[in-house]
Amino acid sequence: MIKDSIPEKIFGRVNVLLLILLSLVMVFPLYYVFSISLTDPREYLKGGIILYPRGLTWDNYEYLFSTPLFIRSIGISAFLAIVGTTLGLIVTSSLAYTLSRKRLLGRKIILLLILITILFHPGIIPNYLLIRELGLMNSLWSLILPALSSGWNVFLMKSFFDSIPASLEEAAVIDGCNDMHVWWRIILPLSLPALATFGLFFAVAYWNVFFNAVLYINDFKKWPLQLVLRQMLIDSNTSAGGGNILEEGQMVNPQSIKMAAVIIATIPIMMVYPFLQKHFAKGVMVGSVKE
Amino acid sequence: MKKVLAAVNPGNENPSQTRMRRRMKIIFRDRYLYLLALPGLFFFLLFKYIPMWGLVIAFQNYSPYVGILNSDWVGLEHFARFFSNSDFYILLRNTLAISFMNLLFFFPAPIILSIMMNEVRQVVLKRLIQTVIYFPHFLSWVIIAGISFIMLGQSEGVINSILSLFGMEKIPFLTSSSLFWPMLTLQNIWKDAGWGTVIFLAAISGIDPTLYEAAKMDGASKLKQIWHVTLPGIGNVILVLLILKLGDVMDVGFEQVFLMGSAAVSNVADVFDTYVYRNGVLNGEFSYTASVGLFKSIVGLIMVMGANKLAKMFGQDGLY
Numbered sequence: 001m002i003k004d005s006i007p008e009k010i011f012g013r014v015n016v017l018l019l020i021l022l023s024l025v026m027v028f029p030l031y032y033v034f035s036i037s038l039t040d041p042r043e044y045l046k047g048g049i050i051l052y053p054r055g056l057t058w059d060n061y062e063y064l065f066s067t068p069l070f071i072r073s074i075g076i077s078a079f080l081a082i083v084g085t086t087l088g089l090i091v092t093s094s095l096a097y098t099l100s101r102k103r104l105l106g107r108k109i110i111l112l113l114i115l116i117t118i119l120f121h122p123g124i125i126p127n128y129l130l131i132r133e134l135g136l137m138n139s140l141w142s143l144i145l146p147a148l149s150s151g152w153n154v155f156l157m158k159s160f161f162d163s164i165p166a167s168l169e170e171a172a173v174i175d176g177c178n179d180m181h182v183w184w185r186i187i188l189p190l191s192l193p194a195l196a197t198f199g200l201f202f203a204v205a206y207w208n209v210f211f212n213a214v215l216y217i218n219d220f221k222k223w224p225l226q227l228v229l230r231q232m233l234i235d236s237n238t239s240a241g242g243g244n245i246l247e248e249g250q251m252v253n254p255q256s257i258k259m260a261a262v263i264i265a266t267i268p269i270m271m272v273y274p275f276l277q278k279h280f281a282k283g284v285m286v287g288s289v290k291e
Numbered sequence: 292m293k294k295v296l297a298a299v300n301p302g303n304e305n306p307s308q309t310r311m312r313r314r315m316k317i318i319f320r321d322r323y324l325y326l327l328a329l330p331g332l333f334f335f336l337l338f339k340y341i342p343m344w345g346l347v348i349a350f351q352n353y354s355p356y357v358g359i360l361n362s363d364w365v366g367l368e369h370f371a372r373f374f375s376n377s378d379f380y381i382l383l384r385n386t387l388a389i390s391f392m393n394l395l396f397f398f399p400a401p402i403i404l405s406i407m408m409n410e411v412r413q414v415v416l417k418r419l420i421q422t423v424i425y426f427p428h429f430l431s432w433v434i435i436a437g438i439s440f441i442m443l444g445q446s447e448g449v450i451n452s453i454l455s456l457f458g459m460e461k462i463p464f465l466t467s468s469s470l471f472w473p474m475l476t477l478q479n480i481w482k483d484a485g486w487g488t489v490i491f492l493a494a495i496s497g498i499d500p501t502l503y504e505a506a507k508m509d510g511a512s513k514l515k516q517i518w519h520v521t522l523p524g525i526g527n528v529i530l531v532l533l534i535l536k537l538g539d540v541m542d543v544g545f546e547q548v549f550l551m552g553s554a555a556v557s558n559v560a561d562v563f564d565t566y567v568y569r570n571g572v573l574n575g576e577f578s579y580t581a582s583v584g585l586f587k588s589i590v591g592l593i594m595v596m597g598a599n600k601l602a603k604m605f606g607q608d609g610l611y
Contacts, residue, residue, distance in 0.1 A: 011513050015410050022404075023423040026481065029438045030426075032449060036441065049452050095331025098324050105317050110332070115611060117339040119538070120592050123584025124545075124564060125571045126345035130338070132355070146338050149331060179323035208431035211546050215572060226433045230550065233437040255447065262437045269429045276429070277422060 030266075033259045037061070041254035060260035069220070070228060070261070076140065077207050077225040081268075084144045084206040085199050092149040093195065096157035097183050100164070118151035124215070131216055142216035143209050143224065153198070160194050161187070200276045204269060229265055232258050349582035362578075369582035378566065386562045389543040392472050397479045398536060401487025402529060406517055408488060409495045424485025432546040435482055439551070440465070443474070466555040475547060490532070491525055498524035530607050538595025541587045563587045 032051075036044060040055030064070050099107055099114075127146065136142035168190075169182045177185065188195065210226040217223060223231075318325065349369060351362040373379055404424070411417045427435070442449050443464035451461040464470050498520065506516045545564040552560030563583060571580030599611065 008513050012410060012412070015407050016413075016416065019407055019411065019420050020416075023420050026427065026485065027423050029442050029481075033438055033441060047447075047452075049449055049456075091330045091334055094327045095334075098328035098331075101321075101324060103317075104321060104324060105314060110328075113340075114335060117335060119595055120343070121542075121588055122342040122346050123581065123588055124567050125577055125581040125584050126342035126348075127338075128572055129345055129348070129355075129577065130342055145334075148338075149334050151339075154331070179321065180327055183327055204429050208429075208433075210431055210433055211549075214549075215568075226431050229431075229437065230433045233433065233440065234550065255441065258437065259441065262434055265434055266430065270426075273426060273429065277425065 033262050036256050037260035037263045039256050041256045044254065044256050060254075060257045061264070063257055064260055064264060069223075072221070073223050073225045073228040074264070076222065077209075080140060080143055080209060080224060081203045081206040084147060085202040087144065088148045088153075088202045089195055089199055092153050092198070093157055093161075093188065093191070094183060095149065096154050097161050097187055099154065100158045100161035101166070114151045114154055118155075128215055137216055138219045138222060140217075140222060143212050144206075146212065147205065147209070157194075157198060160191065164190065197276065200272050203272065204276075207268060225265055229261055232261055346581060346585050348578050349585045351578055353578040353581070355577070365578075369579045370586065372579065373583055373586065378561075381558070382561060382563050382566055385559055386541055386543055388472055388559075389475055389548070389562065390540045392476045393479055393543075394536060394540075396476050397484065398533070400480050400484035402491055402525075404484055405488035405491035405495060406521055408492060409521070410513070421485075421488075424488070426485070427482045428486035430482065432544070432550055435478060435547075436550040439474075439478060465551070466553065468556050468559045471551075471556045471559045475543075475551065478547065478551070490528060494525040494528040495521060527607055530602050534595060534598040534602060537598040538591050540594050541591045 035050050035053045037060055038053035038056055038058070039050055040057045040059070043055040044050065098104060099111060101107075131137060131142045131146070136145070164187060168186065169179075172182045172186050173179075208226060209224060210230070213224050213227050217227065220227075220231075345359070348359060348362065350364060350366060351359070352365050353359060353362045408417060408420065411420070430438075441447070443451075445451060445461060445463055445466065448464070450464070454461055462470070464474055502520045502524070503516055506520050511519065541563060543562050543564070545562075545568070548560055548562050549565055549568070552565065564587075567580040567583050570576045571583075602608070
């Protein structure tokens with residue numbers, strides 16, 4: 001190892017400094033939102049930059065948790081995340097596992113057909129009409145079913161299952177297991193860490209679902225959290241959709257309440273984030289680019 | 292092949308029958324495996340392939356009351372109407388402008404960032420920076436929009452508050468047509484530049500460390516090492532991601548534009564998807580907007596296949 005020269009040391013220091021500065025810039029908006037969410041609305045109206053919560057109060061959060069529509073939308077989003085993730089993992093992992101078995105006849109054709117779905121998207125209208133024809137409008141299934149799998153997810157999971165040796169399942173087959181038993185009793189338990197990672201990605205996607213909800217859910221009683229949030233943040237003084245979203249007679253929600261809602265929507269993601277991060281480096285993404 | 296089969300099976304069955312039988316045998320042996328694939332295959336058929344078939348309505352006057360099978364065929368009428376519409380040029384301009392802004396400023400951001408991160412020696416610090424810059428990727432566009440309003444707003448926004456504190460003029464980030472595209476690019480960078488480094492950092496860690504040693508021996512400076520070792524080392528990954536991005540050139544995130552657009556910027560914020568949503572989903576012009584969507588998809592397909600071919604011509608691996 002050759003020692004760093006002085007210019008290289010300077011390079012290193014400047015580099016680190018820039019990155020720290022950048023991280024601060026990245027984190028500042030979230031911190032700012034957080035401090036507004038704990039600020040008394042009357043204090044907020046006095047204006048100025050709120051670098052720390054002024055008139056520290058939990059009122060904004062208490063207010064949100066006393067509004068039925070908000071509570072319900074959290075319940076709906078949690079339902080989507082739990083049911084969608086469970087079903088999505090089953091559907092995607094079973095298909096990905098089968099496609100990772102090289103002895104499967106027709107494997108190449110199926111892989112090609114799935115690649116095509118990555119390259120060509122039919123667009124909004126055919127999907128919209130399909131959901132309508134299936135009678136899923138205003139049903140939460142319209143948000144769960146179309147997102148159960150995707151070409152990328154299948155390829156990602158497949159490249160993970162590729163690394164499980166065939167000898168493992170051969171042993172199980174000799175012991176009298178059929179392929180479904182092998183998948184359920186051997187492959188899935190073995191893949192739990194990877195499945196957990198995929199599951200977290202699924203859960204975040206379901207928690208954040210917005211576009212499909214805009215398309216398919218008109219009944220504001222069935223709105224997931226993101227739609228309610230949007231209504232609060234953007235349309236709070238128009239009466240589209242469910243009228244004034246939080247309370248009759250209140251024209252505009254104070255900024256501090258909006259920001260409390262943003263924080264509440266962010267907290268579940270913050271909670272799963274450490275687990276997500278644990279797996280970043282493990283190469284879940286690495287094999288994915290090339291398929 | 293046929294000869295071989297005939298030699299193996301001297302009976303009076305013809306070879307194609309034998310092959311058929313052998314295939315059936317294999318399929319029967321793997322019957323549980325096929326059963327396992329069934330839900331997934333059904334999903335792809337229903338939610339990916341049936342919508343592709345549904346695109347035929349782009350060539351019809353589709354009416355929900357008579358259904359796809361009984362609607363009148365009109366050929367390319369909807370396409371002709373779309374291309375002769377002055378909206379088309381505005382949509383195309385906005386979409387391409389937003390895409391190329393992203394390609395130019397957002398695409399290189401994670402590459403630069405990952406090269407910078409790779410030079411950080413302190414492991415704990417590196418972890419910390421990663422934790423911070425990955426996080427926004429997981430936030431929904433609704434949350435990002437909410438944060439943007441509070442940061443960039445005219446009257447209450449932080450940046451404008453700071454500007455007016457110093458006696459400078461306020462900047463109408465959210466309501467100015469000329470700032471709308473840069474604002475979208477900035478949002479993209481804030482949300483995804485950090486996350487984008489995951490893949491490049493992985494690629495950089497795969498570079499043979501002896502290459503750096505050799506470069507150092509030859510007296511190459513840090514910048515020269517980055518230029519001559521790091522960048523070529525991740526060239527293929529950059530290329531693959533660029534191909535994917537080119538395929539998405541017609542796809543500017545609907546959610547982002549839909550949330551950030553307002554009456555003040557509608558002239559620069561209308562893209563293909565918002566147009567399809569407005570005229571198709573809200574106004575029920577299904578056939579017309581399906582043709583707009585089909586046009587978009589075909590251009591996307593041509594872009595990604597063309598870029599892939601180009602990559603292969605330059606001796607790179609490409610996407611598929």
